[in-house]
Amino acid sequence: QQPVQSPQAVILREGEDAVINCSSSKALYSVHWYRQKHGEAPVFLMILLKGGEQKGHDKISASFNEKKQQSSLYLTASQLSYSGTYFCGTEKGGYGQNFVFGPGTRLSVLP
Amino acid sequence: GAVVSQHPSWVICKSGTSVKIECRSLDFQATTMFWYRQFPKQSLMLMATSNEGSKATYEQGVEKDKFLINHASLTLSTLTVTSAHPEDSSFYICSARDLIRREGHYEQYFGPGTRLTVT
Numbered sequence: 682q683q684p685v686q687s688p689q690a691v692i693l694r695e696g697e698d699a700v701i702n703c704s705s706s707k708a709l710y711s712v713h714w715y716r717q718k719h720g721e722a723p724v725f726l727m728i729l730l731k732g733g734e735q736k737g738h739d740k741i742s743a744s745f746n747e748k749k750q751q752s753s754l755y756l757t758a759s760q761l762s763y764s765g766t767y768f769c770g771t772e773k774g775g776y777g778q779n780f781v782f783g784p785g786t787r788l789s790v791l792p
Numbered sequence: 793g794a795v796v797s798q799h800p801s802w803v804i805c806k807s808g809t810s811v812k813i814e815c816r817s818l819d820f821q822a823t824t825m826f827w828y829r830q831f832p833k834q835s836l837m838l839m840a841t842s843n844e845g846s847k848a849t850y851e852q853g854v855e856k857d858k859f860l861i862n863h864a865s866l867t868l869s870t871l872t873v874t875s876a877h878p879e880d881s882s883f884y885i886c887s888a889r890d891l892i893r894r895e896g897h898y899e900q901y902f903g904p905g906t907r908l909t910v911t
Contacts, residue, residue, distance in 0.1 A: 713900065721905065723885075725900065728899060780838070782838075783835065784835045
């Protein structure tokens with residue numbers, strides 16, 4: 682079952698912050714986040730395992746609320762290079778069982 | 793991270809012909825590779841799971857006789873679109889999973905994708 686992402690799209694000015702949410706009605710083992718630029722393949726950002734994990738790299742971080750079966754991706758002080766479509770991917774088992782992508786959130790960062 | 797390559801990057805073919813797309817894991821062995829299809833402004837939809845040395849597992853609604861998958865080695869999987877039609881035009885992306893043994897989970901790496909246009 683495909684996870685739900687919100688918002689569908691967001692437009693930011695450079696330097697602004699954004700939050701993208703991903704939720705599922707099923708119990709999850711992990712949540713993966715990817716960014717895809719137009720015409721290119723998705724690029725792996727990070728994976729969060731169950732247990733309330735939080736992780737970050739540069740100004741992009743994410744959290745996984747196991748109880749709510751929800752993950753949030755935080756983009757801080759956004760840069761032009763952050764533009765793209767962000768997908769979350771969820772799996773129910775530790776070895777990629779039932780891995781499915783969300784519908785995506787289109788992020789546009791304007792100068 | 794691990795590198796996955798795809799060939800070709802793009803292909804234009806006439807309706808009724810067959811097209812083969814290759815997916816290679818360059819610096820790791822992948823017992824399992826995945827084939828996705830992505831239409832414009834949509835998410836990636838899993839078509840099939842390719843297992844080395846065995847038959848592929850297709851998702852519901854994907855015609856296995858039309859999308860032939862062969863995973864002959866631990867580093868190569870191929871997708872052949874047989875008797876292609878304009879509605880098969882799409883962005884086809886493969887991925888391979890690399891087991892991060894020390895952490896006990898997989899990370900999934902995508903190839904650059906192949907854009908197929910059927911005229």
